[in-house]
Amino acid sequence: MHExxxxxxYCLQAVTIxxxxxxxxxTTxxxxxxVCCRPIEVSYDVYAGEVTSYSYESIEGNEF
Incomplete structure (x- = not known):
């Protein structure tokens, strides 16, 4: 696992995944x-057991 x-x-708070x-x-x-329990889509690449890159985005519209 990689943290x-x-x-x-959505809520702009710092979170750990x-x-x-x-x-x-x-992988996605x-x-x-x-904090706010709303879904975040995280896409990342793994090479030789190490995360080489990642990106994330909201799935729902951002109403805030």
Whole structure:
């Protein structure tokens, strides 16, 4: 597992997300924000058991 720290695209709070490094190549997961519980889509690349890049975005519209 690899821990990343991001800013929630909805509530703008800092959150921590764990990414599974046991997967291969590009993976997309949906994780809920620890603060506002809204879904965040995280896409990331794994090479040799290490996360090489990641990006994230909101799934729902941002009403705030």
């Amino acid at each position: 990343i720290h991001i800013q929630c695209p 764990l990414l599974d490094t046991g997967v291969y190549e590009n 997961v949906v994780e809920d924000c620890e």
